[in-house]
Amino acid sequence: YATIEETDVVVIGGGPGGYVAAIKAAQLGLRTTCIEKRGTLGGTCLNVGCIPSKALLHSSHMYHEAKSSFAHHGVKFSNLEIDLPAMMSQKDKAVAGLTKGIEGLFKKNAVEYVRGIGKLVSPSEVAVNLLDGGCTTVKGKNIIIATGSDVKSLPGVHIDEKKIVSSTGALALKEIPKKLVVIGAGYIGLEMGSVWNRLGSEVTVVEFAPDIVPSMDGEIRKQFQRMLEKQKMKFMLKTKVVGVDTSGNGVKLTVEPAAGGEQSVLDSDIVLVSAGRTPYTADLGLDTIGVEMDKGGRILVDKRFMTNVNGVYAIGDVIPGPMLAHKAEEDGVACVEFIAGKEGHVDYDTVPGVVYTHPEVASVGKTEEQVKESGIAYQVGKFPLLANSRAKAIDDAEGLVKVVAEKETDRVLGVHIMAPNAGEIIHEAVLALQYGASSEDIARTCHAHPTVSEALKEACLDTYTKAIHM
Numbered sequence: 001y002a003t004i005e006e007t008d009v010v011v012i013g014g015g016p017g018g019y020v021a022a023i024k025a026a027q028l029g030l031r032t033t034c035i036e037k038r039g040t041l042g043g044t045c046l047n048v049g050c051i052p053s054k055a056l057l058h059s060s061h062m063y064h065e066a067k068s069s070f071a072h073h074g075v076k077f078s079n080l081e082i083d084l085p086a087m088m089s090q091k092d093k094a095v096a097g098l099t100k101g102i103e104g105l106f107k108k109n110a111v112e113y114v115r116g117i118g119k120l121v122s123p124s125e126v127a128v129n130l131l132d133g134g135c136t137t138v139k140g141k142n143i144i145i146a147t148g149s150d151v152k153s154l155p156g157v158h159i160d161e162k163k164i165v166s167s168t169g170a171l172a173l174k175e176i177p178k179k180l181v182v183i184g185a186g187y188i189g190l191e192m193g194s195v196w197n198r199l200g201s202e203v204t205v206v207e208f209a210p211d212i213v214p215s216m217d218g219e220i221r222k223q224f225q226r227m228l229e230k231q232k233m234k235f236m237l238k239t240k241v242v243g244v245d246t247s248g249n250g251v252k253l254t255v256e257p258a259a260g261g262e263q264s265v266l267d268s269d270i271v272l273v274s275a276g277r278t279p280y281t282a283d284l285g286l287d288t289i290g291v292e293m294d295k296g297g298r299i300l301v302d303k304r305f306m307t308n309v310n311g312v313y314a315i316g317d318v319i320p321g322p323m324l325a326h327k328a329e330e331d332g333v334a335c336v337e338f339i340a341g342k343e344g345h346v347d348y349d350t351v352p353g354v355v356y357t358h359p360e361v362a363s364v365g366k367t368e369e370q371v372k373e374s375g376i377a378y379q380v381g382k383f384p385l386l387a388n389s390r391a392k393a394i395d396d397a398e399g400l401v402k403v404v405a406e407k408e409t410d411r412v413l414g415v416h417i418m419a420p421n422a423g424e425i426i427h428e429a430v431l432a433l434q435y436g437a438s439s440e441d442i443a444r445t446c447h448a449h450p451t452v453s454e455a456l457k458e459a460c461l462d463t464y465t466k467a468i469h470m
């Protein structure tokens with residue numbers, strides 16, 4: 001294979017960071033090549049992350065609703081069954097359709113797609129082991145590393161993707177486990193735990209820290225945990241895993257209190273390890289060209305996303321910041337805008353976070369704890385879903401909206417929502433933070449009735465004056 005002609009931008013990795021950067025670069029008139037080793041585009045997010053998990057969350061929610069809520073709404077039937085292979089195949093079809101869609105977008109935007117494993121051999125050259133044999137070298141004036149992240153393993157807990165699985169294995173189980181232990185109470189563990197819990201597994205979540213999802217506002221987190229417990233998920237917080245035995249039929253997990261103490265054994269059919277993710281930089285040739293990383297293995301970049309090596313950039317999960325698909329996309333766009341000689345910008349203070357359980361939990365900006373710690377005088381407004389007419393009408397009224405605003409100016413500093421479709425509603429708050437809006441700005445904005453979004457308007461009213469419906 002001959003060296004591919006030099007291009008303006010070479011992107012290593014075709015995930016949400018890499019493929020979006022490649023398309024945007026091409027749209028800005030830069031000749032662009034994207035190298036991906038997986039065989040399909042879309043990265044972790046599309047292949048084994050955001051998309052398949054949301055497909056299973058939706059399917060399992062439908063089953064759970066049919067089983068536990070439909071009769072209450074006067075919809076009755078008998079012989080409710082789960083067809084797991086059909087559920088998995090709808091998920092796989094959604095993934096396949098979307099990855100093909102990105103290939104189509106590459107063609108439309110004239111992005112060259114190279115299927116293979118890329119390795120930097122100089123600051124402007126990437127050697128590629130092609131998936132269908134042979135190798136080539138791709139040259140670029142600018143190189144963007146968008147290689148994402150991988151599952152973090154736990155010492156002594158070997159992931160075999162059979163009995164001890166990562167999120168990837170948990171998205172493709174062949175049978176519904178009777179007992180599932182989830183190690184790690186972050187959003188991925190809770191989402192995957194929810195899927196199997198709804199399908200009938202007994203789910204126990206083991207977490208070293210004293211709380212689930214540590215980044216969440218404390219008050220919302222408490223309600224969230226209570227809600228998950230109501231859904232029959234069990235939690236063992238401040239607990240560490242000290243031993244694993246897979247010799248029998250299932251898995252025996254020995255645990256003990258985080259601070260030390262009496263050990264106990266948890267029996268399960270499947271153990272899901274979801275104790276975080278780690279930047280993926282293996283065999284990338286970073287040492288060869290001298291790219292600087294932090295202690296956690298993340299690539300260090302400046303405000304223009306450039307590493308310490310001129311012309312070599314990095315974006316997404318492989319650099320510091322929240323490991324989220326939409327953050328990776330924003331990085332990608334800003335990075336190529338800089339490369340094209342324009343101004344790029346990512347506001348990390350307004351990146352929303354969503355946990356796609358039911359109800360969903362979504363937030364943007366600062367938690368009350370963070371605002372308190374910063375010393376800014378603030379006021380809080382709240383509105384329970386129980387007082388929201390739409391939530392009551394659809395009998396889905398578990399949750400709360402909480403707004404934190406600066407006392408002196410009423411500027412919104414953080415919004416935290418636990419509600420059905422919170423992941424959609426949150427964008428009103430994202431926009432508010434982006435434009436420096438006050439809680440009064442939101443409260444004086446006309447909201448359609450009856451919608452769950454009205455709960456945000458009411459929480460804003462409660463921030464600077466009084467809610468109407470409370």
Ligand code: FAD
Nearest residue numbers: 013015017037043044045049050118148316317323324325
């Ligand atoms: P990735 O998506 O990891 O893509 C990197 C790509 O680079 C990979 O395809 C990899 O094969 C390729 N690559 C690596 N090395 C090389 C090489 N040497 N040569 C060629 N190619 C290479 N985020 C959300 O925002 N919302 C969610 O709901 C959500 N749900 C998730 C659920 C799960 C189960 C998981 C695991 C993650 C979830 N995430 C979610 C996180 C999200 O998937 C990541 O933040 C996002 O994919 C990061 O994008 P990226 O482009 O930086 O990296």
